[in-house]
Amino acid sequence: MQPSTPQVLVLNGPNLQLLGKREPETYGANTLADVIAGVERTADELGVGVECRQSNHEGELLDWIGAALGTFSGIVINPGAFTHTSVALRDAISGVGLPAVEVHISNVYAREAFRHHSWLAPVCVGQISGFGIAGYEWGLRALVRHLRDAE
Numbered sequence: 085m086q087p088s089t090p091q092v093l094v095l096n097g098p099n100l101q102l103l104g105k106r107e108p109e110t111y112g113a114n115t116l117a118d119v120i121a122g123v124e125r126t127a128d129e130l131g132v133g134v135e136c137r138q139s140n141h142e143g144e145l146l147d148w149i150g151a152a153l154g155t156f157s158g159i160v161i162n163p164g165a166f167t168h169t170s171v172a173l174r175d176a177i178s179g180v181g182l183p184a185v186e187v188h189i190s191n192v193y194a195r196e197a198f199r200h201h202s203w204l205a206p207v208c209v210g211q212i213s214g215f216g217i218a219g220y221e222w223g224l225r226a227l228v229r230h231l232r233d234a235e
Contacts (some may be wrong), residue, residue, distance in 0.1 A: 089133060091157055092156060092159065092228070093156040095148060097145060103119065110195075118217060119217050123136055123221070123224060126220075126221045130225065142166055150180065153182065158184060158227045159177065160184070161186055162220070168199055168203070170204075177204060185226055187211075189214075190213070190214060193213065
């Protein structure tokens with residue numbers, strides 16, 4: 085049973101706690117707190133609930149995804165470098181069957197070749213890449229629209 089008011093789990097993977105400090109020429113000057121504040125503003129505007137989490141540990145992200153079923157309506161995820169390495173995250177998203185949107189701050193397709201492959205993209209309803217932290221807002225909007233269209 086899904087919640088009546090959409091609840092969205094927003095996950096951030098490794099090194100995203102370093103936003104604003106790590107490679108600002110690639111990731112910008114905004115912090116993770118800025119990301120969360122923007123997501124919460126957008127959620128309020130859309131009338132949905134959000135819960136934002138960050139972990140550098142793949143297993144913790146897997147546990148959160150696995151526990152999302154029955155509590156959350158969908159997932160917005162910036163898996164960081166796990167995008168390119170984690171079949172386990174791919175399988176977790178596929179396994180819970182919740183719609184997910186993959187978000188990346190930088191344009192991963194304009195970067196090193198190893199970043200051009202996402203294990204998660206085939207099991208997500210969409211992907212937003214390269215628009216800075218605004219991608220989180222657009223990812224949340226797209227996911228909520230997807231959820232409402234499916235009602």
